Amino acid sequence: MGLNEKTVHDILSLYQQGEATPTQVVADLYQSIEAKEQSLNAFVKLLPQDEVAQQAETAPDGPLKGIPIAIKDLISTQGVGTTAGSQILKDFVPIYDATVIQRLKAAGAVVQAKTNLDEYGMGSSNENSSFGPVRNPHNPDYVAGGSSGGSAAAVAAHEALASLGTDTGGSVRQPAAFCGVVGLKPTYGRVSRYGQIAYASSLDQIGPITKNVRDAALIMNVIAGHDPLDTTSLNVETEDYLDGLENGIEGVRIGIPAEYQQGLNDEAKACMQQWQVNFEKLGATFVEVSLPHTSYALSAYYLISCSEASANLARFDGVRYTTRVSDKSLNDMFSETRDQCFGEEVKRRIMLGTYALSSGYYDAFYKKAQQVRALITKDFNDAFEQVDLLLGPTSPTPAFKLGEKTDDPVNMYLSDVYTVSINLAGVPAISIPGGQVDGMPFGLQLIGDHLQESKILRAAHAFEQSS
Ligand code: GLN
Numbered sequence: 158m159g160l161n162e163k164t165v166h167d168i169l170s171l172y173q174q175g176e177a178t179p180t181q182v183v184a185d186l187y188q189s190i191e192a193k194e195q196s197l198n199a200f201v202k203l204l205p206q207d208e209v210a211q212q213a214e215t216a217p218d219g220p221l222k223g224i225p226i227a228i229k230d231l232i233s234t235q236g237v238g239t240t241a242g243s244q245i246l247k248d249f250v251p252i253y254d255a256t257v258i259q260r261l262k263a264a265g266a267v268v269q270a271k272t273n274l275d276e277y278g279m280g281s282s283n284e285n286s287s288f289g290p291v292r293n294p295h296n297p298d299y300v301a302g303g304s305s306g307g308s309a310a311a312v313a314a315h316e317a318l319a320s321l322g323t324d325t326g327g328s329v330r331q332p333a334a335f336c337g338v339v340g341l342k343p344t345y346g347r348v349s350r351y352g353q354i355a356y357a358s359s360l361d362q363i364g365p366i367t368k369n370v371r372d373a374a375l376i377m378n379v380i381a382g383h384d385p386l387d388t389t390s391l392n393v394e395t396e397d398y399l400d401g402l403e404n405g406i407e408g409v410r411i412g413i414p415a416e417y418q419q420g421l422n423d424e425a426k427a428c429m430q431q432w433q434v435n436f437e438k439l440g441a442t443f444v445e446v447s448l449p450h451t452s453y454a455l456s457a458y459y460l461i462s463c464s465e466a467s468a469n470l471a472r473f474d475g476v477r478y479t480t481r482v483s484d485k486s487l488n489d490m491f492s493e494t495r496d497q498c499f500g501e502e503v504k505r506r507i508m509l510g511t512y513a514l515s516s517g518y519y520d521a522f523y524k525k526a527q528q529v530r531a532l533i534t535k536d537f538n539d540a541f542e543q544v545d546l547l548l549g550p551t552s553p554t555p556a557f558k559l560g561e562k563t564d565d566p567v568n569m570y571l572s573d574v575y576t577v578s579i580n581l582a583g584v585p586a587i588s589i590p591g592g593q594v595d596g597m598p599f600g601l602q603l604i605g606d607h608l609q610e611s612k613i614l615r616a617a618h619a620f621e622q623s624s
Contacts, residue, residue: 161185161315165372179213179223199311201230202271212267222265227317230271233352242276242286245498248479255352257380264379272307278356281572285502299556302332309336319367327576329364330588334551334600345583346391349384357465360580370618374398410544412446417549424594448536458577460526467510537582541606551588551600
């Protein structure tokens, strides 16, 4: 087994025992990259091997000392190009690090690569990247999921030990599910968004993608916490997420929402039954719950996210950031730059969002969507009065074939049906490997109440150990 196939936790122990060096770990990672990356396309940018090794060898002391990490290319890295998967930012080099990057570096981690993604995080299959799609390491004919497809594929293919993604409506959890790895979306405001290129600011949240649950806890210990530079950052003490990870889940009450059992084939249903059996063996009890407004979540999500995106993306105009197409007149420059440099999906969403926000339609669309959002949040509040955790699939299906849904955006949006409500409510959730459906990995999702990451991690860890 190459060092690249180990978890972050195991590598740290090997370092401590003097049985591995960062240079050796980096060498094994790059060997695997050499062999697989041409087919996978998980990276937009890979930093030179000797540079990463050298930085890892001389990294400051901290809980992630000498660990290389791959970063979704929607997160700003000082001096390292950050594209958002878009041609409009293809030459953009940030002059500062996002808060999460600062924290990782201070903990001894090193930026290894910038990972491929759907442009601005808009997608569920990573086919909306202007740098080409990411392929699934389990089968190259299948998508890696999106929008953090590169981050998930890189970890699953052992091209990276761990990575960061961003999750606006499922983009950490769904690609993690499709690639058979672990992805955690923290509570809204738990991890700073400062330096993350905004897609939909009221929904966006950065989270780790890792090989196991312990590594997710390890990375959360570094990136979580209050940040005065992010006005939506929660000013609440962080916990040690490794503390109590082994404590088990005796007596924990889990609910399977009735609404999260639709659109599943027989194999997926069998997986869910098996999950329940496993959790019961671990001492959990099951309670019937309902999230009655689930069927409105996708419509509300796509209205709100597109509206916020239309405002957030107004800044990419040919003036402020690198690429400029025409300088005939101010208006031509704006419109030609945006027309030629944004992809089809980004343009579709900007148009949808500006329409939903325009006077005359605002009340019927945007305001209505916000009211539905409040009802969805209430569904979760009510459910968490009865249970500690909610359980369901991360996505109704496993990874699908490349090209299978590209001509049918609405069908594509349906793959987010079990993830978007969580972002609308701002609660945390994790996706962990939950078996196979149609020969591909199938993700199990555990959802907790606000700031209950520890509880989620403990249950996920217990399940992982038992399976
Ligand atoms: N697939 C969803 C979308 O396209 C979620 C994306 C995300 O979480 N960034 O909006």
